Amino acid sequence: MExxxxxxxxxxxxxxxxxxxxxxxxxxxxxxxxxxxxxxGSKLILQHSPSSSMFFVGNGQVNFRxxxxxxxxxxxxxxxxxxxxxTVNSTANSDIISFKTEQSRVKVTLETKDSHPLVVSFVTxxxxxxxxxxxxxxxxxxVYGLGEQYSYLNLRGRTxxxxxxxxxxxxxxxxxVTFFADNLAGGAGGDYHTTYxxxxxxxxxxxxxxxxGGYNYAEVNLQPPNFHEIYVNGPVSSxxxxxxxxxKSLVGLLTHYLGTQxxxxxxxxxxxxxxxxxxxxxxxxxxxxxxxxxxxxxGLWIQDWAGVLKTSFGSRLFWNWxxxxxxxxxxxxxxxxxxxxGTRVLGYINPNLNSNxxxxxxxxxGGYLIKKSDGTPYLTDFGEFNCGTVDLTNPNARKWYxxxxxxxxxxxxxxxxxxxxxxxxxxxxxxxxxxxxxxEVHNQWPTLWxxxxxxxxxxxxxxxxxxxxxxxxxxxxxxxxxxxxAGDQNVDFSYGDGLPSTIPAALNMGMSGIxxxxxxxxxxxxxxxxxxxxxxxxxxEELLLRSAEAAIFTPMFxxxxxxxxxxxxxxxxxxxxxxxxxxxxxxxxxxxxxxKSVVRDNxxxxxxxxxxxxxxxxxxxxxxxxxxxxxxxxxxxxxPVIQGNVETMNVYLPxxxxxxxxxxxxxxxxxxxxxxxxxGMPPAFYKKTSEYASMFSEIQTKxxxxxxxPATTTSQPITTGSPCTSGSSSSLGGVSISLIVYMYLxxxxxxxxxxKSFL
Numbered sequence: 172m173e174x175x176x177x178x179x180x181x182x183x184x185x186x187x188x189x190x191x192x193x194x195x196x197x198x199x200x201x202x203x204x205x206x207x208x209x210x211x212g213s214k215l216i217l218q219h220s221p222s223s224s225m226f227f228v229g230n231g232q233v234n235f236r237x238x239x240x241x242x243x244x245x246x247x248x249x250x251x252x253x254x255x256x257x258t259v260n261s262t263a264n265s266d267i268i269s270f271k272t273e274q275s276r277v278k279v280t281l282e283t284k285d286s287h288p289l290v291v292s293f294v295t296x297x298x299x300x301x302x303x304x305x306x307x308x309x310x311x312x313x314v315y316g317l318g319e320q321y322s323y324l325n326l327r328g329r330t331x332x333x334x335x336x337x338x339x340x341x342x343x344x345x346x347x348v349t350f351f352a353d354n355l356a357g358g359a360g361g362d363y364h365t366t367y368x369x370x371x372x373x374x375x376x377x378x379x380x381x382x383x384g385g386y387n388y389a390e391v392n393l394q395p396p397n398f399h400e401i402y403v404n405g406p407v408s409s410x411x412x413x414x415x416x417x418x419k420s421l422v423g424l425l426t427h428y429l430g431t432q433x434x435x436x437x438x439x440x441x442x443x444x445x446x447x448x449x450x451x452x453x454x455x456x457x458x459x460x461x462x463x464x465x466x467x468x469x470g471l472w473i474q475d476w477a478g479v480l481k482t483s484f485g486s487r488l489f490w491n492w493x494x495x496x497x498x499x500x501x502x503x504x505x506x507x508x509x510x511x512x513g514t515r516v517l518g519y520i521n522p523n524l525n526s527n528x529x530x531x532x533x534x535x536x537g538g539y540l541i542k543k544s545d546g547t548p549y550l551t552d553f554g555e556f557n558c559g560t561v562d563l564t565n566p567n568a569r570k571w572y573x574x575x576x577x578x579x580x581x582x583x584x585x586x587x588x589x590x591x592x593x594x595x596x597x598x599x600x601x602x603x604x605x606x607x608x609x610x611e612v613h614n615q616w617p618t619l620w621x622x623x624x625x626x627x628x629x630x631x632x633x634x635x636x637x638x639x640x641x642x643x644x645x646x647x648x649x650x651x652x653x654x655x656x657a658g659d660q661n662v663d664f665s666y667g668d669g670l671p672s673t674i675p676a677a678l679n680m681g682m683s684g685i686x687x688x689x690x691x692x693x694x695x696x697x698x699x700x701x702x703x704x705x706x707x708x709x710x711x712e713e714l715l716l717r718s719a720e721a722a723i724f725t726p727m728f729x730x731x732x733x734x735x736x737x738x739x740x741x742x743x744x745x746x747x748x749x750x751x752x753x754x755x756x757x758x759x760x761x762x763x764x765x766x767k768s769v770v771r772d773n774x775x776x777x778x779x780x781x782x783x784x785x786x787x788x789x790x791x792x793x794x795x796x797x798x799x800x801x802x803x804x805x806x807x808x809x810x811p812v813i814q815g816n817v818e819t820m821n822v823y824l825p826x827x828x829x830x831x832x833x834x835x836x837x838x839x840x841x842x843x844x845x846x847x848x849x850x851g852m853p854p855a856f857y858k859k860t861s862e863y864a865s866m867f868s869e870i871q872t873k874x875x876x877x878x879x880x881p882a883t884t885t886s887q888p889i890t891t892g893s894p895c896t897s898g899s900s901s902s903l904g905g906v907s908i909s910l911i912v913y914m915y916l917x918x919x920x921x922x923x924x925x926x927k928s929f930l
Contacts, residue, residue, distance in 0.1 A: 173806070231250070277294065287412060329394065340696060342362060348708070430649045444468075464750045470729075477583075493530065518587070523551070530575065593642075649684055670717065674799050790830040817848050
């Protein structure tokens, strides 16, 4: 009889776990044992017991130190207090759980809302400023996303701070470039986690995702074997959980929830967007020469359209976004003539204004700039010139800057632009119109910047014809931006910060709901001042053409001259390089109907253009471990050459029947193959059953590689660092004195000038 009574009591305690029709999650709890489980279907999401708290609260201090977009964060953890007992109040629409801690109570609300089966909200009260949530994990679970992460595809086993900033130089702490950039350039070296676009959203191989709805500073700890821990500093927003049978549909839901990017303009697919600068005459010279050498040109990107500023370190852009008629005379007429010939002209803008410019004067007078506590504009030193930053929390400032874009860029005839920066908002010391602190608005800033650009083109009814691309981002940026780009890679083959890093970056972005991205063909970051030491970081012909090969299988084919154009090999360096570049651009155009379908799928279904192999082949175990190959759409497997001096590639093909674009032979899947990968023949396979098979098969016959001219030799770039997945590292003991001297001098220069300034 005593046992029967105890059983009845236990059943009554669990009675509140009844699942209501309006709830898509399952809550089970036992007040006697003080245990609680929250599940989506068969997947356990949250778990609480006296020995393992579901969450913790505490008090600590997060300190930020900034140097030209590089943030150094010290998170001091004071207390970390677990929850103990709890009570539950269930209704038809929600479950409200009151947890007791040592100092107070924490209210937890479980709901099904906002297109999510489980939304978890916390009210921690005024006693705490630190919060940790633990999400159930399995030891063999793989995790992807967290925005644009360059170093790894599977993020498991590391902690990722969520704070937008410069990506860093080198980004590999075992790398000599990173070492000197860290120690002699104010910490500009970066690390595996530093990125322009962090996002507190991760996708799990358990076919679920977790999205944090706030913009606070956060850290996602993916190291423990049995849980993922999300730390949030400041007021806690809601956590959104979604689960689906497969990753493709799961990511599609995430993309639509955060906001889908529009389809790209058709003109983007008609050729290369050539990064050129130097004035109207130079622009037209580059254009005419490219056309003569068979380069299909869809656009000319002139980032110096507003003029240049001479500094002791060279030419910089003059951040005053008004057409400079001295540098670009007759530009308005040339834009019309070029457009009539099928070529667009594009420009550049960022949310910062040179204090010596007309726009700064207007913005300061109108009260449109971020301010200091004394009410004067908050100025940032960008290297021999100071800038004010438009306060994007001010509706009047947003309206004014939107009209600047419309009048000075769209009405001029520009068909697009790089909407740069967005990472430099200070954590402390600045005053915003919204009365938010810098800590509160910092991560949201890129989304506000994206919205201003998008409103400018929407109101002019040119969405679908004008394209802008961004590097900085946060949750919700995808709702506004038309395109992302991977930022400032080194002009080399380093895994941490060179050409290879663009692949995990694109794949993690896609898993985070941002499916249309691309990168600078040829990279950006160059350091050639001390070539006499024989160790300069400069772009070679090989690096340029290998990156152009990879760009074929992305949504946009756009080049960049780099921060030191004269030091780098350019697409126009000689006729052979330009013809080779043009041939690759022709292949990009040839497959444009397929690329359009891939971009359309991203817009309609939320499926990213560049996808990890396991998204298309979820039951194939080998596909889960492949990081530097990807699917471009559902039919095309791409294995870009991402190292120097490569003639063949060992490529893994998932299950199915495949054809290689360079020999048309059939290959059975679930196997590795050594295939030709000589310059100009990027390894790519298509499904035998693809409706685009005939188009892919024409590549070999229509675009044979160009014969090398007798005098041409392929120089090799320096390779800084090793694959992040290899576990190997560079040793300072083996570095030559000339390299150390060289890097020291480079870093001395970098101490006084941000990398983006070498224009």
